[in-house]
Amino acid sequence: MTVLLLDLGNSRWKMARAEGAELGPVISGEYTDIKVLRAAVARESEQVGDIWLASVADTQTTRSVAAAVAGVCALPMRQVASTDRMPNLVSGYRRPEQLGVDRLLAMVAARARTGRALCVVDAGTAVTIDFVDAQGSHLGGFILPGIRLFRECLLANTAIPRTSHVDRQALLGRDTATAVALGARYAVSGIVERFTTGSAALFPGQVVEIFVGGGDAAHFMELLPQPCIKLDHLVLQGLAVMAAGGDG
Numbered sequence: 448m449t450v451l452l453l454d455l456g457n458s459r460w461k462m463a464r465a466e467g468a469e470l471g472p473v474i475s476g477e478y479t480d481i482k483v484l485r486a487a488v489a490r491e492s493e494q495v496g497d498i499w500l501a502s503v504a505d506t507q508t509t510r511s512v513a514a515a516v517a518g519v520c521a522l523p524m525r526q527v528a529s530t531d532r533m534p535n536l537v538s539g540y541r542r543p544e545q546l547g548v549d550r551l552l553a554m555v556a557a558r559a560r561t562g563r564a565l566c567v568v569d570a571g572t573a574v575t576i577d578f579v580d581a582q583g584s585h586l587g588g589f590i591l592p593g594i595r596l597f598r599e600c601l602l603a604n605t606a607i608p609r610t611s612h613v614d615r616q617a618l619l620g621r622d623t624a625t626a627v628a629l630g631a632r633y634a635v636s637g638i639v640e641r642f643t644t645g646s647a648a649l650f651p652g653q654v655v656e657i658f659v660g661g662g663d664a665a666h667f668m669e670l671l672p673q674p675c676i677k678l679d680h681l682v683l684q685g686l687a688v689m690a691a692g693g694d695g
Contacts, residue, residue, distance in 0.1 A: 448466075448496040448497075449464055449465070449466050449494060449495050449496060450464070450465050450495060450496055450497055450498065450499055450687075450690045451463075451464055451465075451488070451491055451492055451495045451497075451498045451499070451522070452464070452465055452470075452498075452499050452500075452683050452686040452687060452690065453498065453499070453500040453501070453512070453516070454501055454502075454549075454680070454682040454683050454686065455500065455501065455502035455503065455504040455508065455509055455512055456503060456504065456549065456571065456572070456682070457503060457504065457571065457572040457573070458477075458478075458572055459475050459476065459477060459478070460475060460476055460477075460478065460484060460504075460512065461473055461474070461475040461680065461682070461683055462474045462475070462484075462487055462488070462491060463491075463680070463683050463687075464491055464495065465683075465686075465687040465690060465691070467687075467691045468559065468684075468687045468688050468690075468691040469687070470680060470683055470684060470687055473679075473680050473683065474487050474491070478504070478508055478511075478512070481511065481512075481515050484512065484515055484516075485515050485516075485518070485519050488515070488516050488519045488520060489519045489520065492519065492520040492522060495522060496522070497522050497523045497524065497525065497690075498516065498520075498522050498523070498524040498525070499524075499525050499527065499686045499689065499690045500512075500513070500516075500524055500525065500526045500527070501526070501527045501548045501549065501552055501682055501685075501686055502526065502548070503547050503548065503549045509526075513526075527548055527552065527686065527689060528544075528548060529543055529544050529545070529546050529547065529548045529551060530543050530544050533551055533552075533554075533555050533689070534555060534558075534559075534688060534689060534692075534693025535555070535558045535559070535583045535693065536551065536554050536555055536558055536579065536583050536585060537583055537584050537585060538551065538585050539584065539585035539586050539587045540585075540587075546585075547575070549569070549575075549681075549682050550567075550569065550575050550577055550588070551585075551685070552681065552682045552684075552685025552686055552689070553567045553569050553575070553577070553658075553660065553681035553682060553684075553685060554567050554577055554579055554585060554685070555685035555688050555689065556658075556660075556678060556681050556682075556684035556685040556687075556688060557579070557656070557658040557678065557681075558579065558583060559684075559688045560656075560658070560676070560678070561656045562581060563581055563653065563654055563655065563656050564578075564579065564580050564581045564649070564650040564653050564654075564655045564656070565578070565579050565655060565656040565657070565658060566578050566579075566639055566642070566643055566655055566656070566657045566658070567579070567658045567659075567660075567681070568635065568639060568657070568658070568659045568660070568661075568664075568667060568671070569660050569661045569681055570593060570594075570635070570659065570660070570661035570662065570663040570664050570666065570667055571593055571661040571662055571663065572593050572595075572596060573590055573591065573592060573593050573596065574590070574591045574592070574593050574635050574661070574663075574667075575588060575589070575590050575591075576588050576589045576590075576591070576635065576638055576639060578642060578643075578649055580649075580650065581650075581653070586649060589638055591631075591634060591635060591638075592631070593631075593663060594628065594631045594632070594663050594666055597627075597630070597631035597634075598627050598628070598631065601627060602627075607623055607627070608623060610622070610623055610624045611624060612624055612625075613625050613628045617629065632666055632667060632670055633670065635667055635670075635671075636667060636670035636671050639657065639671050639672060640671070640672050643655045643657065643672055644672050655672075656676060657671055657672060657674075657675045657676065658675070658676050658677075658678045658681075659671065659675050659676070659677055659678070660677070660678045660679055660680070660681035661681070664677055664679075
């Protein structure tokens, strides 16, 4: 059955149709232009069985989007929550409702592609890093500012000059902008390396699959332990797996 998937992120929405666990072309847009969203839903909802939605947006935004969708089509809509049972994955949070549904679905997407221990890096507005063992138990993870947020937070609270030129080939920062940019990137890669192959390795003696997604994935790939697997649209991919009944 074909389904329509909606991912409401921190700053943008994404939408795609899925047949089984396979995604079609992804459409995205800003929350400020609800007309674009309505037009996309009207176009993409033809011959669709139902709608699956995941949101980390605020309550008002989520309700506005849901109302806009309902105003265009009368398809049943299921909103996935952090407390829902996830295919092949058990949340590691002491209070499961506190774990972002985007992180859970990113892990679901990765689990559908490997039976090994894994690490998922989702590099968007924030960067989330999560670790899952080969049995599907989520061990926990980290949340860091994304590259732009890291820079803005630092510059807003210091007298560091707001220069923008970054040496993309540098190993070490030899100007301020490059030092700041590399700091954000190495903070993420250092955590991943420490807990996959370093002194605090969570899975000693095991091969760990590393999946990287999000709009800034390319900034981190070359610094992470290799090999890394780029997996675009992690939340939509996870929704597709759930809508297909947990089959990757």
